[in-house]
Amino acid sequence: MKPAFEDMNLQIPAVTAEPEDYTGEDGLLYCGKCRTPKEAYFPADKATLFGRDRHPAECDCQRAQRMEREAAEQQRKHRDKVEELKRRGFTDPAMREWTFANDNGRNPQMKTAHFYVEHWEDMKAGNIGYLLWGSVGTGKSYLAGCIANALMEKEISVRMTNFALILNDLAATFEGKNEYISNLCRYPLLILDDFGMERGTEYGLEQVYNVIDSRYRSGKPLIVTTNLTLTELQNPQDTPHARIYDRLLEMCAPVCFSGENFRRESAQNKLNRLKQLMND
Incomplete structure (x- = not known):
């Protein structure tokens, strides 16, 4: 039976490197588009965790894309909510x-x-x-x-x-x-x-x-x-x-x-x- 930490180690995703990505002077993987890191080191008191010294991080590109997706989803939920309120709230569609x-x-x-x-x-x-x-x-x-x-x-x-x-x-x-x-x-x-x-x-x-x-x-x-x-x-x-x-x-x-x-x-x-x- 494998130790528990080995199973947990498998659950930490590895960063996928794109062709334009590069390794910086600090040893971390950097995004080739926005020039910000895609990795971050664990805190000093946890120099390694499950055999790794770093974990994935959002570069500026990824963060912007995530925020854009979240904003679009929030807007969709808002439109659906308003549509439902108007459907229930008005007795005549012309009132919209x-x-x-x-x-x-x-x-x-x-x-x-x-x-x-x-x-x-x-x-x-x-x-x-x-x-x-x-x-x-x-x-x-x-x-x-x-x-x-x-x-x-x-x-x-x-x-x-x-x-x-x-x-x-x-x-x-x-x-x-x-x-x-x-x-x-x-x-x-x-x-x-x-x-x-x-x-x-x-x-x-x-x-x-x-x-x-x-x-x-x-x-x-x-x-x-x-x-x-x-x-x-x-x-x-x-x-x-x-x-x-x-x-x-x-x-x-x-x-x-x-x-x-x-x-x-x-x-x-x-x-x-x-x-x-x-x-x-």
Whole structure:
């Protein structure tokens, strides 16, 4: 039976010399490209180990190649992670394009979105959300999508949905309604788009309150977009709406969108383009 050290000796790989490599004055093998050693001596207190006085070492070329491979692998893992977050976080694939990079620069509130992303840790710690309110087509949903995409790029999980879809899901879930709502509350950030557009039935209002109240009790931030005015939110028509609106105003800082209607402008541009094509 061979001594244990002989087996261990076999496990120490030998350095593979390339044709351009050479032996330096110190007796070590050097890389012929970067002129740095491919070997290193063991420390003085271990002059030899398993019959050898040296061990393989990375030259500058090998180190650069390793770091490049590791960076590429890290980037691949990052892309996969972001892709998975966006797949689970958005209810509409078009929302993936709602990014700061695609912004036309005409929304005066976009700086508010940048601020939220840049100060995300403070927003999360303080349970601070936004209530984006204003007229139809002023860019509220797009701004919320920019926040969602930017945070997902930081590998932060976000869910952007609306109450029409939530109520449909709850109606189809005969069991596990509480679990469904709990899942919404697990996201570090929840974005509810087009709030107030859902049907105001007694059942619907109760479920809306359950979702918002559960989010409130989770201590996690919420962003809401709505076409309702701040006056309407501050002066609810009845008790069920008052319960909901009070929670929202407590959780979310109001941000007014009073700019031009981008959807109407886009529709007019398409009409003008069509007229030009017809004239041509």
